[in-house]
């Protein structure tokens with residue numbers, strides 16, 4: 001089993017590293033470049049001449065591989081827009097790559113089980129039942145192994161953000177300890193579905209709360225070509241989610257606000273002018289909006305995926321695309337909101353609700369991904 005490569009920093013100006021023992025650096029062909037023995041930070045940056053600086057050393061290479069002593073972790077912090085980020089401690093090794101535009105990317109290669117233990121702590125609520133942590137561990141492991149197969153030839157397998165799964169290195173707090181235990185308990189167990197006589201991994205999407213029914217891959221503009229992601233799973237287990245999650249709204253936004261937020265992400269929509277109205281032009285069979293039409297004051301319109309629109313508005317405010325829209329003079333009102341997140345695949349507050357009722361991890365996963373089953377792959 002190869003290690004998973006996680007993109008932990010993108011296009012930063014400098015990176016600094018520290019570790020209790022020696023940090024060794026290598027060229028991409030394995031040639032030793034240099035070491036850093038001090039337990040203080042060593043700064044890595046790109047020189048104007050195109051060389052990589054590693055503390056006081058400089059080498060003309062496209063990337064450097066960084067390795068702490070085998071029993072140690074390496075703390076990484078990145079410099080961008082005038083400040084250093086908080087340091088996170090990472091297991092495994094790092095590759096620091098010079099981008100074509102001169103910035104630095106950092107990729108952490110880490111053993112899959114350690115990665116799973118790290119992400120589960122960030123992807124569940126700390127108070128979740130142990131059985132819910134186990135459900136998450138199996139979903140997160142399946143997700144990453146599927147990405148590793150799909151992206152074998154790419155520079156990295158997953159990002160460290162919500163686009164993949166949130167990864168911030170090692171956590172030693174209580175959720176971190178529980179996540180590690182859940183990963184260990186479910187070691188090597190994944191979720192598969194059978195297609196053309198073969199058991200296959202699939203992309204185990206998950207989101208906070210489905211709000212009543214899971215959605216299909218159509219919300220991302222894709223065909224629902226596999227049964228586990230075809231949606232339509234009824235769930236009111238996520239009713240227990242706190243705050244306005246299972247049901248939310250109304251959220252009132254002024255038309256100028258909607259326009260400003262859209263343009264911040266999609267500047268090409270400037271030609272629409274003032275926003276006249278937002279309507280639903282396509283829905284899933286269960287009625288959830290899939291595609292919205294944004295009509296400008298001149299009558300010109302643009303259709304976009306409701307999920308993209310939601311994220312442009314700020315995913316914390318418009319919690320899901322399961323809403324109805326009402327227009328008043330100057331405002332667009334999103335109401336009758338259901339759920340939090342895209343609603344595809346596993347419902348996380350639903351898994352907690354089911355865990356509280358004594359359901360086991362396997363039953364919960366097979367419930368949210370119909371037609372799938374657990375399998376041990378190592």
Ligand SMILES: [Zn+2]
Pocket residue numbers: 209210211212213235236237238239347349350
């Ligand atoms: Zn649910």
